Amino acid sequence: MAREAVASERDAAIQQLRDVGLRVTSPRLEVLQVLAAGGHLDVEGLTAAARERLGTLTSQAVYEMLRHFLETGLVTKFDRPGWPAVFEISGEPHQHAMCTNCGQVENTVHEAPRPPEQGLTGWQVDGADIIFRGLCPDCRAS
């Protein structure tokens, strides 16, 4: 059962890469599967997680990979003020909460704010993000 689940995750990752026209390579598959497991990871975290299964993988290679994943829309990037950016698998649009103590990021379901009726004359607004800042449960407990 567990074995089948792993196989199908791998198949899903292969399909995702093919769908966006990226060549299927072991490093790409591993990094994509780490991302598909959920959460928000920075380059170092992603590299460490994927390296466990691959043996060798440089963060430079992961940077390069993420650039392709971003360009093809497979992943989205969240810029953390004061921390390295984190990446996640693309999905439903959502907003984020961020811990100001440890940098942990969590998804929140919240509509993006609408642009003000006045004050942005001539702009074409493509989006807006809310970041809820505070302490995560772990940091509150310690």
Ligand SMILES: [Zn+2]
């Ligand atoms: Zn925290």
Ligand SMILES: [Zn+2]
């Ligand atoms: Zn997110």
